[in-house]
Amino acid sequence: MNTPHRSLGEHRRRLSALADEILRLREALPRRERLLAGLAHALRAVLAASLGYWAARALGLEQGYWAAITALSVSQANYAEVRHSSRDQFVGAMIGGLVGLGAATLGHEHYLAYVLAVMVGMLACWLLNLGAAGRISGVTSTIILLVPHAGAFWQFALFRLGEVTLGATAALLVTRLFDLLEWRWFDDAPP
Numbered sequence: 001m002n003t004p005h006r007s008l009g010e011h012r013r014r015l016s017a018l019a020d021e022i023l024r025l026r027e028a029l030p031r032r033e034r035l036l037a038g039l040a041h042a043l044r045a046v047l048a049a050s051l052g053y054w055a056a057r058a059l060g061l062e063q064g065y066w067a068a069i070t071a072l073s074v075s076q077a078n079y080a081e082v083r084h085s086s087r088d089q090f091v092g093a094m095i096g097g098l099v100g101l102g103a104a105t106l107g108h109e110h111y112l113a114y115v116l117a118v119m120v121g122m123l124a125c126w127l128l129n130l131g132a133a134g135r136i137s138g139v140t141s142t143i144i145l146l147v148p149h150a151g152a153f154w155q156f157a158l159f160r161l162g163e164v165t166l167g168a169t170a171a172l173l174v175t176r177l178f179d180l181l182e183w184r185w186f187d188d189a190p191p
Contacts, residue, residue, distance in 0.1 A: 037077075044178050045075035045171075052170035056163050066160060070167025075175070082175045086168035091128070092136025093164040096121045097157040099137065100144035104153040117141040140164075 006014075029037070048071035056064030074085040096117075103117035121137035140160060149156045 040178070041075070041077060044174055045072050048072070048075055048171040048174040049167070051174060052163075052167035055166045055170065059162070059166075061159055061163055061166075063159070063163065064166075066163035067167035067170065070164045071171045071174075072167075074168050074171045079172070079175050079179050082171050085132075086172055088130060088133040089136050089164055089168050091130055092121075092125060092133035093140045093161050095124050095133065096137035096140025097144065097161050099124070100141035101153055101157045103141065104145055114141070114145045117145060 026034070026037075049068040052067030052071040053064040056067040061067070070089055074082055074089055076082045076085055099117045099121040103113040107113040118138045118141050121141050122134035125131060125134035125137050140157075143160060144153060144157050
């Protein structure tokens with residue numbers, strides 16, 4: 001059975017229409033339900049950020065705020081969305097870290113090295129069909145190449161990757177726990 005091949009433009013239009021419909025449905029919720037959903041999301045996000053931050057600090061990473069930032073940025077309404085967002089964060093941080101590290105080794109004093117690192121990292125993510133990871137790659141290269149720091153570039157890159165991993169893992173754990181609690185409280189099908 002052959003399925004008709006859809007163009008990339010058609011997929012984008014359908015995804016855009018689906019996103020618009022989800023937004024419309026969310027806005028159609030009564031104010032009380034929106035408040036409760038927002039409260040649950042905020043609680044989930046702050047718990048994940050706290051877990052990531054304190055885990056990084058417990059491991060001796062002095063800038064645990066990167067783990068908290070990552071946890072906040074990947075926090076979503078359900079586990080599947082957090083898993084995808086976490087994957088993008090990790091892949092983007094890995095590629096941005098490697099490319100940024102290479103650029104730092106070759107010419108960290110030159111702005112052109114920074115520009116090329118961001119572009120190479122973003123292109124690599126697009127080639128892997130992970131465009132959203134490209135933004136993270138660019139941010140990671142920017143942090144490595146433009147944020148002042150003490151110590152070796154490789155150590156700085158490795159610590160950022162560790163903190164990103166801790167933040168994403170914290171968001172995954174907290175979201176999974178919330179999903180299980182919601183399933184138990186509301187007696188829905190297990191996630």
